[in-house]
Amino acid sequence: MWVLIWAALLLSLTERTTCQNKDPAAPINITFSPAEITPQAGLCAVIPCSFTHPDNFTAHIAIWFKCPDARCSIKPGTDSIFHSKNSSKAQEGYRRRVSLLEKDLTKKNCSIIINDITKTDDGDYQLRLSGSFNSGNRSKLTSPEKVKIAVKALNQKPSVLTPPLTEGEPATLTCTAPGICSGTPPNITWTWRGTGDNITALRDNATLCKR
16 A cells, blocks of 8 residues: 555656766766655655666665755764664664665665654755675765755644444544654544533543554
8 A cells, every 4th residue: 555655656746856976987866856845744754766877886875964054065974864774873863763765775766754754854955875886896976966855834634534323332433643654653542522511531442543
């Protein structure tokens, strides 16, 4: 189900930003589509990214950075938000929230998912891709172009399905949380409003929560 959702998402995006390694012996191209992502707070951001390279090249590591300033002047030793080979090199605040959409880089997919988006995630992001040629020569490319994340206020609401109720009979109420990404499970509390202003939280019955 999720595969179909992601496929539909990627196919529906039309804006593209492409960067190319200027070394003619190593034509590695990275493509972002679109160049700006507008996720809602509390949900997730999907940054679609793909790359191409010569047949004699193998990509080994994908590293994503959040730009510290408008020029994206990332200094040596700066912690990334994601490192495909060593998660300890990623910033603590991102370490458990960011993952590759496809872990196998031979499929040329560098897309990432950032879960539990907050306003602090606003900003520009860059990708660094490194690998080696069959000859043993190594190549590293940091995309000169950037992907922008602009977090919007959450306006999606849960959907609740209530079947016809019969007195004395059990009933199943279904609640679906907003968003299409995995992440921190939502906290769902069912309440029952009786006569007057009496409101009772339903805590005794077992609740099964699925996304």
